[in-house]
Amino acid sequence: MKNVGRNRGCVVTGVAGFVGSHLAEKLLSLGHRVVGIDNFFSGYPENMASFKDHPAFTFYDTSIAEEGLLEWISGRHSGLSYCFHLAAIVSVPYSMDHEEETTKINYDATLKLLQSAEKLRFSRLVFAGSAAEYGNDQRLPLLETYADEKTRHLSPYGQAKFMASRAVASNPIGVALRFFNIYGPRQDPRSPYSGVISRFLDMALANKVLTIFGDGHQARDFVYVSDVVEAYIRAAGLNDTGPSVPNGVYNVGTGKSTTILELAETIKDLTGNALPLNFCRERPGDIRFSLASVDAFSGAAHWVPRISLRAGLRETLHWVRRDSV
Numbered sequence: 066m067k068n069v070g071r072n073r074g075c076v077v078t079g080v081a082g083f084v085g086s087h088l089a090e091k092l093l094s095l096g097h098r099v100v101g102i103d104n105f106f107s108g109y110p111e112n113m114a115s116f117k118d119h120p121a122f123t124f125y126d127t128s129i130a131e132e133g134l135l136e137w138i139s140g141r142h143s144g145l146s147y148c149f150h151l152a153a154i155v156s157v158p159y160s161m162d163h164e165e166e167t168t169k170i171n172y173d174a175t176l177k178l179l180q181s182a183e184k185l186r187f188s189r190l191v192f193a194g195s196a197a198e199y200g201n202d203q204r205l206p207l208l209e210t211y212a213d214e215k216t217r218h219l220s221p222y223g224q225a226k227f228m229a230s231r232a233v234a235s236n237p238i239g240v241a242l243r244f245f246n247i248y249g250p251r252q253d254p255r256s257p258y259s260g261v262i263s264r265f266l267d268m269a270l271a272n273k274v275l276t277i278f279g280d281g282h283q284a285r286d287f288v289y290v291s292d293v294v295e296a297y298i299r300a301a302g303l304n305d306t307g308p309s310v311p312n313g314v315y316n317v318g319t320g321k322s323t324t325i326l327e328l329a330e331t332i333k334d335l336t337g338n339a340l341p342l343n344f345c346r347e348r349p350g351d352i353r354f355s356l357a358s359v360d361a362f363s364g365a366a367h368w369v370p371r372i373s374l375r376a377g378l379r380e381t382l383h384w385v386r387r388d389s390v
């Protein structure tokens with residue numbers, strides 16, 4: 066058993082976002098210090114409500130694209146050695162209309178952070194990659210090696226994430242985690258681009274009909290946010306048990322496929338929404354099936370997703386309900 070100790074200095078970019086806020090909360094609860102960065106492009110101050118006054122937390126409202134950002138922060142906070150880089154333009158449709166900006170934030174800024182982290186002798190930079198890096202590859206389950214030069218990316222978002230993951234994974238301090246569909250409390254239901262789970266929960270609770278694009282047999286790999294946070298902790302080597310993860314790129318999903326129809330029925334069941342489903346025309350460009358092979362990360366990190374879809378949905382539902390009171 067290794068003993069990583071407490072009081073490690075961590076930088077979390079995208080800390081006001083859905084996943085970043087959960088990660089910061091966990092790192093603080095483990096006794097580490099967290100410097101959070103966000104410019105509220107798609108995040109919210111209220112996501113940080115539970116830890117914003119924690120004595121081991123400092124927040125900077127700034128963009129990751131700022132020149133010399135990590136050097137500047139390291140000059141103010143001693144002993145920073147882990148960078149969890151989650152800040153990004155996360156909306157695929159937005160990236161279609163803003164290609165240059167997406168490349169600047171999701172790729173260029175990542176490269177700069179990586180170079181700075183290496184120069185400053187950080188132990189690790191863990192990057193938030195995405196299943197979008199696979200384009201519409203239908204060889205399922207998706208292996209990490211399937212995303213390569215020949216992959217036809219469907220958006221500037223996918224393209225930039227792929228380039229950034231590749232750069233991170235080839236650096237000795239870098240681990241890129243390719244996340245599939247993450248869900249859980251604090252996922253933004255207000256965003257027009259929010260994931261299917263937050264949209265369905267919102268509609269179901271408002272006693273509205275759930276609309277499915279296509280026949281509902283399209284499938285996704287949904288992974289609960291606490292399992293994602295555990296993956297981050299292990300990728301950084303901040304866990305007391307389990308091996309150190311070699312640098313590289315790893316899928317993070319559940320390895321289980323859920324159809325949109327199953328998802329809708331489970332949400333109807335949990336919310337008591339008895340209205341019939343509404344089916345409308347498939348959206349052009351939608352990926353039919355997505356499923357992760359999680360063998361590489363499970364093997365390297367001894368990580369297993371623990372939260373079932375039903376349990377995760379129940380937790381998310383509690384949060385949505387509490388939020389709407």
Ligand SMILES: NC(=O)c1ccc[n+]([C@@H]2O[C@H](COP(=O)([O-])OP(=O)(O)OC[C@H]3O[C@@H](n4cnc5c(N)ncnc54)[C@H](O)[C@@H]3O)[C@@H](O)[C@H]2O)c1
Pocket residue numbers: 078079080081082083084085102103104105106107108109127128129130150151152153154155170193194195196243244245246247248260
């Ligand atoms: N949620 C998912 O299903 C999913 C799946 C795959 C990958 N990811 C990746 O995980 C990461 C976190 O996603 P999320 O779902 O928490 O999204 P989110 O929008 O809630 O979080 C992203 C955060 O980054 C911040 N940000 C954006 N541009 C910034 C900039 N220039 N400078 C500083 N901060 C900036 C936003 O304000 C936001 O708080 C992202 O990199 C995303 O691409 C998420």
